[in-house]
Amino acid sequence: MKGTIFSRPLEYNIIANGEKWHQGDKIKGCLKIRNHGAEKIDLPFLKISLAVGHFKKIKSKDKKAWEFLAETTLGEQFSIGVSEEKEFFWDFGLPEDCQITDKDRSVYLTFSDHDDDIWPTGQLELVIGPKLVIQQFLEIFENFLRFKVVQTKFSKGMVEIKLNPPTSKELSHVESLVLRMKEIDKTLNVEYIFNINVFEMVAGNLMAQKKIKQFDQKLTSKQLYIYGDSLNHDFIISSISTVIKEATPRFLQTDV
Numbered sequence: 001m002k003g004t005i006f007s008r009p010l011e012y013n014i015i016a017n018g019e020k021w022h023q024g025d026k027i028k029g030c031l032k033i034r035n036h037g038a039e040k041i042d043l044p045f046l047k048i049s050l051a052v053g054h055f056k057k058i059k060s061k062d063k064k065a066w067e068f069l070a071e072t073t074l075g076e077q078f079s080i081g082v083s084e085e086k087e088f089f090w091d092f093g094l095p096e097d098c099q100i101t102d103k104d105r106s107v108y109l110t111f112s113d114h115d116d117d118i119w120p121t122g123q124l125e126l127v128i129g130p131k132l133v134i135q136q137f138l139e140i141f142e143n144f145l146r147f148k149v150v151q152t153k154f155s156k157g158m159v160e161i162k163l164n165p166p167t168s169k170e171l172s173h174v175e176s177l178v179l180r181m182k183e184i185d186k187t188l189n190v191e192y193i194f195n196i197n198v199f200e201m202v203a204g205n206l207m208a209q210k211k212i213k214q215f216d217q218k219l220t221s222k223q224l225y226i227y228g229d230s231l232n233h234d235f236i237i238s239s240i241s242t243v244i245k246e247a248t249p250r251f252l253q254t255d256v
Contacts, residue, residue, distance in 0.1 A: 005122035009037025010080070012122050014109055020127040024096040027126070031074060031111060034085040043113050046074045050092045052099045053108040053123065061119060066110065069095065097182045100128050102153040130159045131183050133224065137190075140236055147177065158182045158191070173197050173249060186221040194247040213247045
């Protein structure tokens with residue numbers, strides 16, 4: 001992935017080795033500067049940062065557009081001669097629970113060669129997806145339990161996925177399911193938030209009521225994997241089915 005920014009007479013090329021990353025991945029690359037001017041250019045410093053960027057605020061150049069995660073200084077008090085190019089290498093580790101790319105935000109590489117703290121010299125948007133184990137977990141919901149993912153976003157430090165249930169009698173009471181997930185230190189934290197319809201007695205009458213039921217799970221890597229990166233599908237399906245059964249009114253319960 002590459003971005004080119006001109007700040008005359010300097011040309012900046014920021015290069016990240018890859019096209020897409022997962023939470024917790026390591027990102028490496030380089031930043032190149034070329035002087036197209038007729039004179040030597042002196043720079044006080046060159047810094048590169050990993051930051052969460054808010055799309056709308058970036059577009060309007062709002063000073064609150066950035067939430068900085070990490071920063072490193074690539075050089076201080078250096079010069080770039082006429083037609084000279086300098087190359088600086090960098091690497092960052094993405095936090096395990098970092099922002100993913102969604103409709104509102106993404107992670108960026110930003111760099112600056114001046115003292116203006118409000119806006120960087122240039123930026124490059126990165127494409128960040130959920131951790132692989134989260135994607136694999138969702139695939140089980142889709143392929144084995146026939147739920148459909150309708151929205152994925154990042155909220156309050158967790159990947160949040162809205163799913164619609166299959167059109168089956170067993171799950172007719174479930175309007176939607178929201179999963180909130182993150183994996184830290186090889187433990188997958190899952191919050192299940194069910195929006196369900198139940199029948200309850202209200203003033204002596206049996207009436208349909210909307211309810212929210214939430215259940216939490218913590219699954220260790222020993223539980224999730226048989227060996228290496230091979231998921232223990234039977235265990236995961238059984239764990240999910242147990243939660244679905246807990247959310248099902250007793251008079252509707254069947255084997256999921």
